[in-house]
Each structure stands twice: as C-alpha cells, then as structure tokens.
Amino acid sequence: MKKTQFCLIPLLTLLCCSMLTVAPLPAGENSDLPEVEVSNVHKVFDNGEHNAFTDMIEFKGKYYLTFRTCPGGHMLFPTSRILIMQSDDAKTWKQVDEFSVPKRDVRDPHFLIFKDKLFVYTGTWYCGDSAPKTRTINEHLGFAVWSADGNEWSKPIMLEGTYGHYIWRAAAYKDKAYLCGRRIRHFAQGDKDRELIETAILESDDGLVWKTASLFNEKQGDETAFLFEDNGDLLAIGRSGSNPAWVMRSRPPFDHWDRKQLDRYIGGPLLAKWGDRYLVGGRQRKNGKYVTSLYWFKDDQLHEFASLPSGGDNSYPGILILSPDHALISYYSSHEKDKDGKPITAIYMADLNLKNK
Helix, strand or coil: CCCCCCCEECHHHCCCCEHHHHHHHCCCCCCCCCEEEEEEEEEEEEECCCCEEEEEECCEEEEEEEEECCCCCCCCCCCEEEEEECCCCCCCEEEEECCCCCEEEEEEEEEEEECCCEEEEEEEEEECCCCCCCCHHHHHEEEEEEEEECCCCCEEEEEECCCEEEEEEEECCEEEEEEEEEEEHCCCCCCHHHHHEEEEEEEEECCEEEEEEEEECCCCCCCEEECCCCCEEEEEEEEEECCCEEEECCCCHHHHHHHHEEECCEEEEEEEECEEEEEEEEEEEEEEEEEEEEEEECCCEEEEEEEECCCCCCEEEEEEEEEEEEEEEEEEEEEEEECCCCCEEEEEEEEEEEECC
C-alpha cells in the first residue's frame, strides 16, 4: 500500500462562488413531503481542468468526496485522474489520494463501504497513448482502490470479472457487494445500437472479484443506482439513455425484477434514503437545457423540490446525510466562467435543510 501525500486544497478553490439560497419548490399534493431549503451553494474545487462525476460518503467518523479531473475535458483521455478528498467537518477538504490507470480513461468514481474497508470503484475506457478515435464498451474494465483507515490507499486494482463491463454505482447487503455493469449483449462488435446494451448486477465476496448475478435491463441498459432495504429488498433507479428513467425492484438472488418507467429522463442518477423518505437526484432537461435537480420519490412518482444552479455539462450528484434535517449534496457544473470568460467545469456543494418534517 502506498504512502499517501497529504495536501490541502488551494485556498482559491475553497472560495465560495455564490452563497445562494434556492427557493424550494412546492411538494404538490403530497403535503407530508417536507419542503427543503437549499442554501450555501458554493464551489469546492476548480483546478482549471474538467472536474466531474461526484460521490460522497462517511467512513469512520470522517467525510469523503471523490470525482474525476482531466486536462483534456469530458471525453476519453489517458490523462484523467480520480481524486479522493477527506474532511473532518464537511466544510474544509484535503486530498488523501489521486490515482489513474495507464492508457485508460478513468471516470465515474463511486464509494462503497464493505467488510470494514472503504472502496472507490471506477469504470475505465481503453485509450492507448492519446484520446482514441474510436471506442468500444467491449474494452471496458473496472478498477478500484481501497483503504482500511481512509488515509493510506492501495494502488489501483483491476477487478476480475469486469472486462467488457462499464461499472457504475455500488451497494452492499450482508456479505455481498454489488455493482452495476453495462455491457453489449453477447459482447457483439459495435455498440451504436442501444438496443444491444444490457445492464447486469454483478456480485462479489471480497469487492475485487466479480460475477454476474443477473440481468436487469436487456436493452438500453445504462447508469443505475442501487439501494438495499434492511430486509434485502433492492430498489434501483436506472437511466435509459435520453429516454425516461426506470424504477426497478428485486431481492437476492435477483431472479425476478419489477419494472416501471418514470415520467422523465434522469442522467447520472442518485438514490438515497433520508430518514424514512427516498431522495433521487440527477440531470434533467428543463426549457431545452440540462440542469441538476433533486426529488422526493414516493409511490413510484418523482416530486421535484429543487433545481441547483447548473448549466452546460453538469450533474452526477453525491450526498451526505448529516442529521435528520440536514444533508450535503455534491455535483459538478459548467455554469460559471473564469476571468477570461471561458466556461469552467467545477465541483460544487450545497446544504439541504428540511423546513418541516
């Protein structure tokens, strides 16, 4: 395991870009759904590169934030890296790890606590020495780093059983870990036809060696967030390209799935439980533009309570539930510009406070 060099994020990256309060949206006919005050919207990281795809978690009394940074931009570059930040108070962050994979683009890092270790999983595209002119899902490969204390981290480890799968969010139930894995049906050549892209739930005993538990999308498979209930019931929110998202339910061994299409597109879905309520977040289209929105999810319906300041390339939120009435959301956005008038793509956070329970 490598010795991590600690460094504080430069002061400029911690300066608030805007201390905004976002007006809460009405909860509609569901009067038992609380209003949420969104405040203290601020930039937490901007190094002049493309910064995107966030996740957050609490582990052994400290808070963690992870995201991708890349000088080349949003698309595929072997110069991309994953950063892992740590905080004692969810306000001031320091970097505790940075990793990349040679000749591969790393992106979409996600946390998982499993068997008393903190994992960060990343899906990777094969690039070679530069940005590739063509790409194929069949060359996808999952990698992970892990830590027992959040301070010292392993080197990137290739995940056995993930070749040809683009891995995404992870979850755990009892002694098994689970990953969303997107792949081409029968690993056919070419991935232009979304009807051929399926999504599997992968399972592991150790978080490093994986096998397919079942398929939950046999066409138009995409990014999917999992949430396990205490009894083993699995709730999932899945993107479906630019089509309306899906809500899906199953339980181990995942031999049956109940599926229902929602009323809107959700890109980079987040699914979390805040007390006894379900929160969903992600990118949606509003007035012809993409924005990062947050919803209560009840009775298989989405009830929007906030749209965060966002624009251009944005979304992929993470969440920290800090108390019964206070949470912290992370996301990325391109709605601001640098001193030369060029759009930046930076990491932002916002406080969520329940106004009534």
